[in-house]
Amino acid sequence: MDAIHLEYDVDGKNFVSAGSATESVKAQLKGLGINPADVRRVAIAMYEGEINMVIHANGGKAMVDIFMDKVIVKLIDTGKGIPDIEQAMKPGFSTADEDVRNLGFGAGMGLPNMKKYADECIIESEVGKGTTVTLITNFS
Numbered sequence: 001m002d003a004i005h006l007e008y009d010v011d012g013k014n015f016v017s018a019g020s021a022t023e024s025v026k027a028q029l030k031g032l033g034i035n036p037a038d039v040r041r042v043a044i045a046m047y048e049g050e051i052n053m054v055i056h057a058n059g060g061k062a063m064v065d066i067f068m069d070k071v072i073v074k075l076i077d078t079g080k081g082i083p084d085i086e087q088a089m090k091p092g093f094s095t096a097d098e099d100v101r102n103l104g105f106g107a108g109m110g111l112p113n114m115k116k117y118a119d120e121c122i123i124e125s126e127v128g129k130g131t132t133v134t135l136i137t138n139f140s
Contacts, residue, residue, distance in 0.1 A: 025073075038139045074135075079130050118136060
């Protein structure tokens with residue numbers, strides 16, 4: 001199988017559509033017969049990134065490449081960037097505002113969960129320019 005390439009626009013501040021790219025990728029993986037445990041890991045990591053783009057960066061783009069042995073998810077935004085990635089990776093650390101927290105988001109588990117559920121989590125960020133998160137999940 002050649003790689004399947006998918007691209008999605010993530011609408012910033014739209015919590016209703018947040019997760020729609022993840023659901024589409026999840027359906028693709030299920031349709032390809034990927035192990036359900038691997039589908040779950042991809043979906044959790046990607047959703048966390050997608051919701052972070054809605055909360056913190058006014059949206060962005062999700063690019064997904066599906067191979068026989070892995071999925072590579074690249075989440076790209078042009079938001080404010082992450083000033084201290086090490087601090088942002090600490091469970092519970094959050095810069096979400098009160099409105100977002102009142103919706104049940106912003107608990108500070110997005111980046112830690114991306115790292116936990118993907119085999120590789122590469123975060124590149126520049127303050128004032130945006131963030132790119134690359135998630136690589138190998139199939140078992």
